[in-house]
Amino acid sequence: MPTGERESARQSASSEQILAALEPEAASEAGPRKRLELRHISKSFGGVRVLKDVNLDLNSSEVLGLLGDNGAGKSTLIKIITGVHGADEGQILLDGKPITGLNVQRARQLGIETVFQERALADQLPLWRNIFIGRAESGPLGFLKVGAMRRTTADLMGESMGFTSTVLTPNTPVQGLSGGERQGLAIVRALHFHAEIVILDEPTMGLSLKETDKLIHFVESIRAAGKSAIFIDHNIFHVYSVSDRIVVLDRGRIAGQFATSRYSLNELMEIMREVASTGSYTEKERYRDVEGAPTKTEGER
C-alpha cells in the first residue's frame, strides 16, 4: 500500500530534527528574567466574567503549565495573550514594557506564537499556504511571492518537520497528513518566524505516545534555547512532566501556582482535586513560596 510506505518513510522523523530547527542558543546565565507579565486581566463575554483579575508572569527559559477544568478560562487567557480577544481590564507587559493595541498580527510581530494544533490548519489548502496563513510574503502591490514561500516550505519540510517522504510536496493539501505530521506543521509554522514565547494549546490532543514524547522533547528544547513556553493541557501528567511551574486556573481566577520541583505529582493531583471541589486551595501550611512568582500573588493568598 502506498499509504503504508508513506507512513514508514515519514516515521524516520526524529525529535532531534525538531530540536535542530530551534538553533538552541546558550540559555542566559543571568538567571530568569520576566518576559511576559499580565496585570489584573479581566474579561467578560455577554455579562459572564470569564477572567477575574488575573496576574501572571512568564520568565525566560521557563515552561509554564496551565491547568484547569473546562470553562476555567484557559483558552480565553491564551486568546488575550495572543491578541485574538482584547482584555476588558488590565495590562500586558512584554520585557517590562506595556503593549497597547494588541492584535494577532502585532502579537506575532512581538514573537508570541501559538501552536493551535489542527484547529488552525486549513485542510484543503496546500502546505505552503498553511505555513503562511496570516502573513503571506508579498510585494508592494500585495502580489504573493509564491516561489519563495514554496521554497521556504520545502526547506522546512526537509529540515525541521522531517518529512522525508517524496509524496509530500509544498503543494500537498494538509488533509492528507497524519495527526503527528499536522502537529509538526503547526509547530514549525510557529517557530519559523522567530518565536520568543511559544504557547501550546492542548498540544497532546489526538497524539500517539511516540508523538507525545516528541512533543515533550520539543518543549524542553524551547527552554534550552532560553525562550519561554506556556503549555496548556487537560492532562496533568503531561503538564507536570514538562513544566517548571504550574498555574491552576479555576472559574476565571488563579487558584494557585506551584513549582514542579517542590511538589510531587501526587501532591499536585490532591491540590487539583481540592481546587475543583472548593474553588481554591487552602492547605496553607503546605504552601511554599514559588520561585519567581510575584509577591502580589502571595499577598492575595
Added chain:
Amino acid sequence: MSASAPAVSAPVPLSRRLRSFAVSWASQIGITVAFAALWLLFIFGAPSVFLSDRIYLSFAQTVPYFAIVALFLTMVIVAGDIDLSFIGEMPLCMVGFTFTWQATGSAELGFFAAIGVGILCGLFNGAVVTIIGIPSLVVTIGTQFLFSGLALVLLNGKSTPLVTTNSSFIYWLLVGKVGSIPIDFFWFLILAVVAWALLNRHRLGHNAYVIGDNKQAAQLMGVPIRRTRIMLFVLVGMASAITGMMNSLSLNNFFPGVGSGYLVYTLAAVFIGGTSVFGGRGSIYGTFLGAFMIGGLEAGIVAMGLTAYFVTPIQGAIILIAVSIHAILQQRLR
C-alpha cells in the same frame, strides 16, 4: 540522526508524480475533460454549426454577460460566502450610469458612476454580512430585492433609450468590436486573468482561501477576515456594473430588469467549474470553462436537432453531472 536528510533523497517514480499531479489538479482536469467531451459531442452532432466561426462569435458576445460576474463570484464563494444580489446590482448601477449621463452628457462619467454604485452596493452587502453578522445567502437575497426595487422606483419602472451613447468611447470600449470579435470577449479574458491573479497570486485570494476553508484558523492566525470579505463583495459589485453597462449598451436600451435572467447561469458556471459551496476550494479556470459549457448548451442542443424544450432539462443534467464528478474526484483522490 539524519537531520540533514535531503527532501529529494530518491528520484520520484513517474507514476507517483503523475498521481501527485492528478491529486493537485483533479478539479481542473475533470472540468477540462468534461468540457472537451461536450464540445466534441457538439462538433459531431452539428458539424456545420460548430465548425464555423459564427457560433463562436455569438458565444464571444453572449457568454461574458453572465460570466464576468461569475469570475468574481467564484472568489466570494471560495471565501465561504455567496452573493445573489448581482442581478439587483446591475440595474442599480445602470441607474447611476443613466442619471449621470443624462445630467452631464458624458457616457464616460456615467461609466465611473456605475462603477461607483457597484462599489457602494458591494460595501453595503459586505458591511451587513460582516458587521451585523448575518449569513451572506440571506443578506444578498434581501439586497437583491432592495437594489432591483430601488432601480425600479428611481426610474419609475420605465426603460431609457441609450442610442445616443453609440458614438461615445465607452460604447466602443464595452460593446465595440476588435476585427470581427466582440470586445466584451476580450474583457472577459482580461478579467479572467485579473481574477485568477487575485485569487491565486495575491494576498486577497490567499486570505479568501483560508477564510473559506477554516474561519477559526483565519481568526486565530490574524487574517483580516472582515476586510477580505467586504473586498470580495465589492469586486462582484464592480463586475455587475461592467456587465450591466455591456448588456444595456449593446441593446441601446436600459430596462430596469437588466440581468434578471443571469442568476442561474452565473451560479451554474461557478459550480460546474468545481468551486465548492462550502468554501476553501475553487478555480477561475473552472468557472471560465463552466461558463462556456452552460452558455454553449442552448445553441448546441438546438443545432443538434432537438427542440428548445430539451435545453433546460439537459442544462440541469449537465450541472448535476459536473458537480457529481467534482465530488467523486474529491473523495477518491484524497
